[in-house]
Amino acid sequence: MNFTFVHNNFNVLDLEKSINFYNEALGLVETKRIEAEDGSFILVYLGDKSTPHKLELTWLRDRKEPYNLGENEFHLAFETNDFEKAYEHHKKMECICYENKEMGIYFISDPDNYWIEIIPGGKY
Structure with a gap:
């Protein structure tokens, strides 16, 4: 039995x-994009044009309060071929939420406070 990330x-x-x-x-x-006939939800799948893996964003019409992310100990990770340029871009966007210079990585935070790890290409 085999499983693959979707x-x-x-x-x-x-x-x-x-x-x-x-x-x-x-x-x-x-x-x-998938939209419920009654308008109660919308699912949008985002891709990076390189891998088959997707990020599914779920919007629920009746949800008004922020999501409880607990201690936010989960995250996605993205590798970049130009770490310095990515860092400067995210710095200008003011979305860098944590840096670990010792490990050579940093995290950005999206509008709902989900964290995304940014890794230099070839590091992992």
Whole structure:
């Protein structure tokens, strides 16, 4: 029996703001959208144009309060071929939430406070 990664899901309060963030911060683009007939939810799948793995953003019409992310000890990780340029871009976006210079990585935070790890290419 084999299993392969398909997607990760983040629930978001402002779908367009999140789509724009992921596009600007990481170059992710919408690959698929599913809308409930009654308008109660929208699922948007974002891809990096390089791998089959997707980020699924879920928007729920009736959700108004921020999601409880606990201690936010989970995250996604992205590798970049130009770490310094990525760092400067995210610094300008003011979305860097944590740096670990000793490990040579940093984290950015999306509009709903999900953390994304940024790793130099070839590090892992």
